[in-house]
Amino acid sequence: MEFINTLVNGLNIGVIYAMxxxxxxxxxxxxxxxxxxxxxxxxxxGYTIYVFCAMKAASSPAFFFVAIAMAVIVxxxxxxxxxxxxxxxxxxxxxxxxxxxxxxxxxxLQSLSQIIFKSATKFVSVPExxxxxxxxxxxxxxxxxxxxxxxxxxxxxxxxxxxxxTGRAMIAVSEDRGAAQLMGINVNSIITITFAIGSAxxxxxxxxYLLQSPYIYNTFGAMPGIKAFTAAVxxxxxxxxxxxxxxxxxxxxxxxxxxxxxxxxxxxxxxxSILIIILLVRPTGILGKKxxxxx
Amino acid sequence: MTLLKxxxxxxxxxxxxxLKGISFEVGEGEIVTLLGANGAGKTTxxxxxxxxxxxxxxxxxxxxxxxxxLPSHKIxxxxxTQVPEGRRVFSELTVYENLxxxxxxxxxKAKIRHDIEEIYSVFPxxxxxxNQVAGTLSGGEQQMLAMGRAMMSxxxxxxxxxxxxxxxxxxxxxxxxxxxxxxxxxxxILLVEQNASKSLAISDRAYVLENGAIxxxxxxxxxxxxxxxxxAYLGG
Numbered sequence: 062m063e064f065i066n067t068l069v070n071g072l073n074i075g076v077i078y079a080m081x082x083x084x085x086x087x088x089x090x091x092x093x094x095x096x097x098x099x100x101x102x103x104x105x106x107g108y109t110i111y112v113f114c115a116m117k118a119a120s121s122p123a124f125f126f127v128a129i130a131m132a133v134i135v136x137x138x139x140x141x142x143x144x145x146x147x148x149x150x151x152x153x154x155x156x157x158x159x160x161x162x163x164x165x166x167x168x169x170l171q172s173l174s175q176i177i178f179k180s181a182t183k184f185v186s187v188p189e190x191x192x193x194x195x196x197x198x199x200x201x202x203x204x205x206x207x208x209x210x211x212x213x214x215x216x217x218x219x220x221x222x223x224x225x226x227t228g229r230a231m232i233a234v235s236e237d238r239g240a241a242q243l244m245g246i247n248v249n250s251i252i253t254i255t256f257a258i259g260s261a262x263x264x265x266x267x268x269x270y271l272l273q274s275p276y277i278y279n280t281f282g283a284m285p286g287i288k289a290f291t292a293a294v295x296x297x298x299x300x301x302x303x304x305x306x307x308x309x310x311x312x313x314x315x316x317x318x319x320x321x322x323x324x325x326x327x328x329x330x331x332x333x334s335i336l337i338i339i340l341l342v343r344p345t346g347i348l349g350k351k352x353x354x355x356x
Numbered sequence: 357m358t359l360l361k362x363x364x365x366x367x368x369x370x371x372x373x374x375l376k377g378i379s380f381e382v383g384e385g386e387i388v389t390l391l392g393a394n395g396a397g398k399t400t401x402x403x404x405x406x407x408x409x410x411x412x413x414x415x416x417x418x419x420x421x422x423x424x425x426l427p428s429h430k431i432x433x434x435x436x437t438q439v440p441e442g443r444r445v446f447s448e449l450t451v452y453e454n455l456x457x458x459x460x461x462x463x464x465k466a467k468i469r470h471d472i473e474e475i476y477s478v479f480p481x482x483x484x485x486x487n488q489v490a491g492t493l494s495g496g497e498q499q500m501l502a503m504g505r506a507m508m509s510x511x512x513x514x515x516x517x518x519x520x521x522x523x524x525x526x527x528x529x530x531x532x533x534x535x536x537x538x539x540x541x542x543x544x545i546l547l548v549e550q551n552a553s554k555s556l557a558i559s560d561r562a563y564v565l566e567n568g569a570i571x572x573x574x575x576x577x578x579x580x581x582x583x584x585x586x587x588a589y590l591g592g
Contacts, residue, residue, distance in 0.1 A: 226460070233446050233457050239408050240444040242428035243437055245461035245509060 065198050067320045068313075073204045073273075075312020076211035080266040081289030082296070082304040083218065084259025090235035090299035091255045094159045098143060098166035100286015102260050105139055106132040106267030107277045108174055111185045122188050133264040140260025141253055149249070174279040185275040203272035211269070214262065215305055222301060227254060235299065288315075291336045297349025306347060311335075358417075359384040359513055359544050360405070360436075365414035367397075367404050374400045376568040377414060382513065387535070387545040389555040389576070391589060392565035398548040399441050401565070402517050406438050407431050418513070433461050435512040439519060441548075443502040447491030451482050454490050454501055458508030468508075475504040478537065496527040503534060507543075514538060515546040520554065532558060552589035556580040564589075 081103065088096045113128030147166050151159050190202035222228035233241040234251045242248055266285065271277065288311065296307025311332060318328035339346065360382040367375040375397050382388045392398045403409045405416050407428040415424045423431055446454050455475055459468045476483035479500045485493060490501055499519055506514060516535065520528040532554050539545050539558075549555035556562055559576035564585065572585065579585045 226456075229449065229453055229457060230460065232448055236446050236448055237444050239403075239428075240440060240446065241457075242408065243406065243432060243440060243506075244457045245429050245432035245437075246457075247427070247429045 062197055063320065067316050069198075069200060069204060070319065071313035071316030072309065073207055073312070074315050075292075075309035076208055076215075077266050077269045078285070078289045078292045078312055079215060079305045079308035080211055080262045080269070081285055082293040082308045083215075083301065084262050085290050086293045086296070086298055086301060086304035087231070087255050087259055089293070090301075091231055092144075092148070092252045094148065094156065095163060095290075096148075096256075096259075097160070097163040097286070097290075098170060099259065099263060100282035100284075100289070101167050101170040102136050102140055102263040103267040103270070103282035103285055104174060104277070104279065105170060105282075106136045106264035107185070107271055107281050108178060109135045109264075110187070110268060110271055111178075111183055111277050114186045125188050129264075129268055132268060133261050136260040136264035136267075137257045140256040140263070144253060144256040149252075171279045171283075178279065180279065182276050182278040185271050185277055187271050187275045190272070201273075203269075207269045207272065210265065214265065218258070218262075219301065227251070231255065288332065291332060293346075295336060295339050295346055297346030300346070300348045300350070303346055303348035310347075357384045358382070359386075359419060360546065361417040362401070362405065363415050363417070365401065365404060365416065366412045367400050367409065368412050374568050375404070375411075378565070378568070378570050379414075380563045380570060380573070382544060382546050383560075384512075384544055385542070386560040387539055387547065387558055389547045389549055389559040389562040390565055391549060391552055391555065391562055391579075391585075393550065393588075396565040397568040398565055399517055400568075402438060402441075402515055402546075402548055405515070406436070432509060432511075435510070436515070437506050437509050437511040437513075438515040439499075439502045439506045439517060441517040441521070443495075443498040445490040445493070445498050445501050445505065448489060450487050450489050451493070451501055452486040454505050455482075455508055458505035461509055471508055471510075475507060478534065479504050496523050496530075499523060499527070499531060500534075503531075503538075507538060511543060513544045513546060515548070517548045518550060519547075520549065520551045528554065550589075552585065553580065 081099065084099050085096065088094060109132040110128045113131055114125070143166055147162050148159060151162060192199045192201050222231060230241065230246045230251050233244065233246060234248055238248055270285065289308065292308040292311040293304045295310060296303030296305065314332055314335060315328055318331055319325050324331065358381050363379045364377040365375050366373070366377045378401065390398050390401060400409065404411045407426050411424065415422060417423065418434060418436055423434065446457060449457065452472070455472050456468065459471060462468050481497055482500055482504055485497065490498065493501060503519065519531050519535070523531065528551065535545060535547065536558055547555050547559065556576040556579055561575050562573065562579050563570050564572040564579070572579065572582065
C-alpha cells in the first residue's frame with residue numbers, strides 16, 4: 062500500500078508541476094523567452110482565491126467555484142498584461158534584457174502582494190473535501206480532483222495544439238517565426254494567446270496547492286515555479302509532451318524521496334542534481350529536439 | 357499597370373549598408389527576375405518588401421497602396437507572399453498541415469479543401485506524402501511544398517527567393533515549369549535567382565543587383581544577350 066501511496070503522491074505532485082511547466086515551455090517555444098515571473102502568477106491566483114473565500118466566510122462550495130473562476134480570469138488577464146507591458150517592447154532585444162525584465166516582474170509581483178496582503182502567511186478557507194477509500198487505499202478527494210482536472214487539461218491542450226488552427230499556428234511560430242508571418246499569422250496575437258493559456262494553467266496550479274495545504278504567502282509561487290521550470294528542462298524545454306513527461310518524472314522522484322525518511326530532507330537537492338545530470342548527458346532534455354541554428 | 361513599386365529602398369545591418377537605395381517595378385502579369393551574386397542584397401530586398409526586416413528609408417508601394425513598414429501578416433492579407441530562401445517548411449507539421457498553414461488567411465473550409473486538391477494535382481508527389489512530416493522530405497519535395505504552401509493564399513504577387521538552390525538539374529527544370537504554370541494562371545512573379553540563364557529565359561524583365569545597388573536592367577532577352585551579363589552570370 063505504501064507503494065500505491067507513493068505512486069499517487071508522485072502523480073499528484075507531477076501533474077501540478079505540469080500545469081506550471083506547460084506555461085514555461087509554451088512561452089519558451091513560441092516567444093523564445095524564459096518567463097521567470099511565471100511562478101508568481103500562481104501566487105496571484107492563490108491570493109485571488111483567498112480574497113474571494115474571505116469575502117464569504119462560510120464559503121459555500123458553489124461560491125468556491127466563483128473564486129476559482131475569478132482566479133483563472135485574473136491570472137489570464139495578468140499574464141496578458143505583463144506580456145504587453147513588460148515583454149512586448151523588448152521583442153528583438155537581447156535575451157539577457159528580456160530575462161532580467163522577467164526577474165524584475167517576478168519581484169514586482171511579490172512585492173506588490175506583500176504591500177497589499179502584508180507578509181504574514183494567510184489561511185485560506187477552502188472547502189474541506191475529506192478522503193475516499195478505494196479498497197485498502199485511502200486517497201484525498203483533493204488529489205482525485207487535481208489528477209482528473211489536470212489530465213483533462215493536458216489532453217485538451219494537446220488536442221488543441223494538434224488540431225486547431227490556432228494550435229497549428231503556435232507550432233508554426235515556434236518553429237520559424239518569419240515563415241509563420243509569411244502565412245499571414247499575426248505573431249503578436251499568437252504570443253498573447255500563449256501567455257493567456259499559460260497563466261490560466263498557473264491559476265489552476267495555485268488552486269491545487271491550496272487544496273493540499275490552505276496557506277498563502279507572497280513567495281508562494283517561487284519554489285513551484287523553479288521546480289516546474291526544472292521539469293520543463295528535464296523534459297525538453299519548448300516541447301509540450303516534454304513538459305508533461307518531465308513533470309511526472311520530477312513528481313515521482315520527489316514522492317519517492319518523500320517516502321524514504323533518511324533522504325526526504327534532501328529531496329530538493331536530489332531533484333536539482335538530477336537536472337544537472339540530465340543537462341550533462343542530454344542537454345536538450347528527454348524529448349527536446351536539437352534545433353538547427355538559422356542564419 | 358504597376359503592381360509593385362520599390363523606390364530608393366535603403367537597408368542597414370548595423371552600420372553596414374546592405375541596400376543602397378534601390379528602385380524597381382513589377383507590372384501586373386509580368387515575370388521579373390532580380391539577379392545577383394551571393395551577398396548582392398537579393399534576399400534583403402525580398403525580406404524588406406515583405407516587412408520581415410525594416411528599411412531605413414525608401415518606400416514600397418503595392419497595388420497603389422504604400423505598404424512600407426506594415427507587418428508581414430498584413431501584407432500577406434493584401435495578396436502578396438513569398439517562398440523564402442531555403443524553403444523553410446514547418447518540419448514538425450505534415451505536408452497536409454503545411455498546406456493548411458498556407459491557407460491561414462482563408463476561412464472557407466470547402467475552398468481550402470478544393471485548393472489543396474488542386475495543389476496535389478500540380479504536385480502529385482505531395483499527395484503521396486501528405487501525411488508525412490515535412491522535415492523528412494527531400495530538398496526537391498520541400499521546395500514543391502514551399503511553393504504549394506505559398507499558392508494556398510492565392511497571391512496576386514508571388515515572390516520566390518532562389519527556388520532552384522541546391523536542386524538537381526532535373527528538379528530545377530521542374531521548378532521553372534511550375535513557376536511558368538503559376539504565371540499562366542494569372543499570378544505575377546518576382547523571382548530572385550542566381551541561375552541566370554534559366555530565369556532570364558522565362559522573364560519579361562530583369563534587374564541585376566550588385567553590392568546593394570541595381571547595376572543593370574532590361575528585358576530578359578536583352579540581358580541574356582548582354583556581354584557584361586554573360587561574363588558575370590552566364591559563364592562567358
